[in-house]
Amino acid sequence: MDFNLTEEQLMIRDAARDFAQTELLPGVIERDEKQQFPAEQIKKMGELGFLGMMVDPQYGGSGLDTVSYVLAMEEISKIDASASVVMSVNNSLVCWGLEKYGSEAQKQKYLVPLAKGEIIGAFCLSEPEAGSDATSQKTTAIDKGDYYLVNGTKNWITNGNNASVYLVIAQTDVEKGHKGINALILEKGMEGFEIGSKENKLGIRGSDTHSLMFTDVKVPKENRIGEDGFGFKFAMKTLAGGRIGIASQALGIASGAYELALKYSKERKAFGKEISKHQAIAFKLADMATQIEAARMLCMKAAWEKDQHLNYDLSGAMAKLYAADMAMNVTVEAVQIHGGYGFVKEYHVERLMRDAKITQIYEGTSEIQKIVISRSILSD
Secondary structure (H helix, E strand, O other), X not given: OOOOOOHHHHHHHHHHHHHHHHHHOOOHHHXXXXXXXXXXXXXXXXXXXXXXXXXXXXXXXXXXXXXXHHHHHHHHHHHOHHHHHXXXXXXXXXXXXXXXXXOHHHHHHHHHHHHOOOOOEEEEOOEOOEOOOOOOOOOEEEEOOOEEEEEEEEEEEEOOOOOOEEEEEEEOOHXXXXXXXXXXXEEOOOOOEEEEEEOOOOOOOOOOEEEEEEEEEEXXXXXXXXXXXXXXXXXXXXXXXXXXXHHHHHHHHHHHHHHHHHHHHHHOEEOOEEHHHOHHHHHHHHHHHHHHHHHHHHHHXXXXXXXXXXXXXXXXXXXXXXXXXXXXXXXXXXXXXXXXXXXXXXXXXXXXXXXXXXXXXXOOOHHHHHHHHHHHHHOO
């Protein structure tokens, strides 16, 4: 197995690292405090091709592999997880879903501007009573002949207010269960489409998370993705790829916290020497570095399997489960190594610790990942 990155992959990683340092780092603390969406920075990410990385160039994308995407996600997430979650949703959920399963007309109308970063999208699955349980959709899309009439509420929607295109999962035929679910493309501004207030979150405070309300929204039939009843399968296939993006985000958050802790440990002195030379701190750093590398390998394996067109459901779930738990552990240790300074915003690690928590929750909680993993290993 070749662990060496290609020249192109290294260039993508370095470009993402440079962008994060020069464009995202300035003002990141202020954006977090003010819950300010990084609109200017996201626009620049689009111009650089970071919002449609894996999309075929014929649809406005960069045509890169998933490994390159993981590398870029890690570098962006080291600095600003609020920006990287926008990147993750647009790439892994919205663009991938449309390119894989959308019609040619849908690709031309929606995928092209999404991949170019001219607009951003949102993936709308979670509801007040149906988070990770995609079979319990209360949002309905009643077939009215040449259009669907959509009613319901979606919760915890990333890019909720700043998106222009929304992929909405809704129930058309309750009697058919999961086979009666459809995936529809809604546009911001459709009559009856209302955006709720912004959530006041613990972490990733710069990203805009909203509830969405639909009241008799007319959605043209041509906006349905795939055949009638394909929505559940669409959601599951799309979320499987989304786990790789969130695992990469968790990896980046942890890497960023580790790098800050390592640097601080070489500068801070206690009892006559740098604290990195005290075994208690050195062992913490050793554990952190090992856990990060293990998570990186899981992310890369899942990305490689996806690029090889292999089944990556198991590897993606493993990567997401381990990387998210690892990010929480590593960021807590980074705060601990900083001591009192770790509790101060200007040292960044407290923000990274807050950001890490969400990676254990969205794209399916850690418990959901264990269900996916256990089903896979027990079916053999």
